[in-house]
Amino acid sequence: MSKTEVAVDYQQVREQIRAQSGSVASRKIRERIIEFGMFLCAVFSVAITVGIVWVLLYESWHFFANVSLVEFLTDTQWTVLFENPRYGIMPLVTGTLVTSVIALLVALPLGTTIAIYLSEYANATVREILKPILELLSAVPTVVFGYFALLFVTPLLQRVLTDLPGFNMLSAGIVIGIMIVPYVSSLSEDAMKAVPVHIREGSYAMGATRLQTALRVLMPAAFSGIASAYVLGFSRAVGETMVVAVAAGTQPNLTLNPMEGAATITAYIVQVSLGDLPHGSVAYQSIFAAGLTLMALTLVFNIGGYLLRKRFREIY
Amino acid sequence: MEKPSPSVIENSVACNKNWDKLFAVIGLLSTFIGMLTLAALLGDLAIDGLARIKPHFFTSFPSRFPAQAGILSSWVGTILVMIVTASTAVPIGIGAGVYLEEYAPKNWFTAIIEINIANLAGVPSIVYGLMALGLFVYQFRFGQSILSAGLTLALLILPIVIVATREAIRAVPASMREAAYALGATKWQTTSDHVLPYSMGGILTGVIIGLSRAIGETAPLITIGALTFIAFLPDPPIKAEFPFISFEWLWSPFSVMPIQMFNWVSRPQAEFHLNAAATGLVLMVMTLAMNAIAIYFRYRFRKRIKW
Numbered sequence: 001m002s003k004t005e006v007a008v009d010y011q012q013v014r015e016q017i018r019a020q021s022g023s024v025a026s027r028k029i030r031e032r033i034i035e036f037g038m039f040l041c042a043v044f045s046v047a048i049t050v051g052i053v054w055v056l057l058y059e060s061w062h063f064f065a066n067v068s069l070v071e072f073l074t075d076t077q078w079t080v081l082f083e084n085p086r087y088g089i090m091p092l093v094t095g096t097l098v099t100s101v102i103a104l105l106v107a108l109p110l111g112t113t114i115a116i117y118l119s120e121y122a123n124a125t126v127r128e129i130l131k132p133i134l135e136l137l138s139a140v141p142t143v144v145f146g147y148f149a150l151l152f153v154t155p156l157l158q159r160v161l162t163d164l165p166g167f168n169m170l171s172a173g174i175v176i177g178i179m180i181v182p183y184v185s186s187l188s189e190d191a192m193k194a195v196p197v198h199i200r201e202g203s204y205a206m207g208a209t210r211l212q213t214a215l216r217v218l219m220p221a222a223f224s225g226i227a228s229a230y231v232l233g234f235s236r237a238v239g240e241t242m243v244v245a246v247a248a249g250t251q252p253n254l255t256l257n258p259m260e261g262a263a264t265i266t267a268y269i270v271q272v273s274l275g276d277l278p279h280g281s282v283a284y285q286s287i288f289a290a291g292l293t294l295m296a297l298t299l300v301f302n303i304g305g306y307l308l309r310k311r312f313r314e315i316y
Numbered sequence: 317m318e319k320p321s322p323s324v325i326e327n328s329v330a331c332n333k334n335w336d337k338l339f340a341v342i343g344l345l346s347t348f349i350g351m352l353t354l355a356a357l358l359g360d361l362a363i364d365g366l367a368r369i370k371p372h373f374f375t376s377f378p379s380r381f382p383a384q385a386g387i388l389s390s391w392v393g394t395i396l397v398m399i400v401t402a403s404t405a406v407p408i409g410i411g412a413g414v415y416l417e418e419y420a421p422k423n424w425f426t427a428i429i430e431i432n433i434a435n436l437a438g439v440p441s442i443v444y445g446l447m448a449l450g451l452f453v454y455q456f457r458f459g460q461s462i463l464s465a466g467l468t469l470a471l472l473i474l475p476i477v478i479v480a481t482r483e484a485i486r487a488v489p490a491s492m493r494e495a496a497y498a499l500g501a502t503k504w505q506t507t508s509d510h511v512l513p514y515s516m517g518g519i520l521t522g523v524i525i526g527l528s529r530a531i532g533e534t535a536p537l538i539t540i541g542a543l544t545f546i547a548f549l550p551d552p553p554i555k556a557e558f559p560f561i562s563f564e565w566l567w568s569p570f571s572v573m574p575i576q577m578f579n580w581v582s583r584p585q586a587e588f589h590l591n592a593a594a595t596g597l598v599l600m601v602m603t604l605a606m607n608a609i610a611i612y613f614r615y616r617f618r619k620r621i622k623w
């Protein structure tokens with residue numbers, strides 16, 4: 001090929017580019033518009049938070065205009081739908097805490113053990129197979145877990161604990177616990193994986209076994225990440241709705257006994273939403289006050305977790 | 317200090333080694349507990365519900381008579397709600413992800429957006445429902461409609477889509493972008509012609525996982541007032557006469573499969589529990605299939621792309 005054949009008509013090329021993507025000025029404007037559009041998408045996520053906070057505060061504000069905060073926090077009965085309503089959130093809070101604590105008693109030991117096993121013991125093939133299957137647990141629709149708790153776990157428990165009622169917090173809590181195991185295990189595993197190799201090797205060089213290394217070196221070193229996993233697990237357990245609405249009953253009940261049935265904050269919101277409440281009534285506003293309590297509860301634990309992490313953070 | 321005798325040390329080492337071996341077994345058993353639960357769940361649903369899975373179960377409306385009841389209105393509702401959810405969450409989620417990864421300057425405002433997305437992922441789903449009830453249903457007057465439901469679930473899965481988009485985009489090496497810039501491509505041309513196509517696999521995985529979560533969500537839709545008994549179908553989106561397409565269905569009351577299941581499981585009659593199990597089985601098959609597709613995508617794209 002001679003050189004003359006590659007000669008390019010630059011004028012033509014320039015015109016082609018212009019035809020395809022417009023003049024430099026119009027291209028710049030288009031770039032700006034697209035960038036601004038995507039900026040709006042990102043800002044939209046902040047708008048969601050603003051919307052959540054605004055709706056919860058606005059409706060709760062109206063609620064607390066009718067109900068005193070002192071009654072809300074100290075009364076021991078929650079009978080909003082009765083003729084002489086009483087507005088004490090305590091029974092709902094204890095229901096939420098009991099189911100969540102049972103869930104954590106199941107999920108934390110199980111999740112941590114699985115995390116140690118997957119990060120320190122299992123080889124790559126086993127991990128690649130086990131992890132996705134385990135994560136399917138958190139993909140199962142929660143109402144299906146509710147069915148499972150009411151019609152499989154409760155009858156199973158009733159064989160051992162013969163006086164267990166059909167609706168009880170124990171089976172709901174156990175099922176929520178199994179449901180949140182993947183959250184706890186995969187985040188804890190990530191945290192342990194992130195500990196530098198030389199720290200692990202230092203421990204092995206001293207003659208420690210894998211278990212000793214995991215418990216005494218990796219867990220303290222990865223404390224920050226493991227604590228976030230635990231806090232996330234707790235948030236999930238507190239916010240879980242369908243399992244408790246199906247399996248723990250809808251009767252507010254001020255008790256710490258897991259063998260009884262009790263409504264949680266979330267179950268109450270579902271119960272009220274299923275009925276046809278007039279917009280603007282105190283009962284309608286009460287579900288927002290309940291939602292605000294739920295958010296406050298998770299916030300307290302998140303802040304607690306944050307402070308704990310800050311106190312014990314290890315930096316390499 | 318007294319030196320421990322060799323036999324004491326030997327004993328302690330042997331003991332620790334035994335614990336180490338024992339833990340390997342305990343760890344494996346723990347993972348099996350999770351899998352066993354999954355198997356028990358599926359088995360339980362199948363034993364109770366399989367007998368109900370017949371053609372008329374999918375073509376009948378709910379009914380007072382358990383044996384005749386079906387999930388027609390709820391599976392149609394699920395599909396319509398998912399259409400709204402996907403067409404809202406996917407563009408906004410990808411847009412936000414691309415902005416944060418490719419465009420956003422490093423300043424306090426970007427930091428706020430990032431912290432906010434991380435926190436949104438931890439908000440209980442029922443709180444999204446409360447927000448939608450106050451905002452969409454009453455403030456914007458969308459009513460207790462398919463539109464409100466679809467938007468609610470879109471907000472719920474938005475963080476999942478954004479995080480997946482960002483991770484996928486981050487995996488595209490800088491050399492790809494630099495090659496495009498070197499040829500005179502603008503930022504958007506680089507993004508839309510190179511970065512996005514390369515990261516499509518990861519984004520798609522995130523979208524499927526998000527949608528599979530939205531299909532199973534029950535609580536927020538109950539909060540915004542989904543009905544549990546619907547014996548009619550929404551206005552069809554395609555019409556015989558001009559203009560052929562109608563959006564009337566967006567304003568229709570609705571039910572979805574998880575809510576239908578919840579309704580049936582909370583009735584005292586055991587006959588209805590069988591219907592609930594059948595619905596649960598359909599739901600499980602759908603979510604498991606979607607997750608399997610997502611895992612396959614992740615696996616395939618990870619394998620195929622070698623930079």
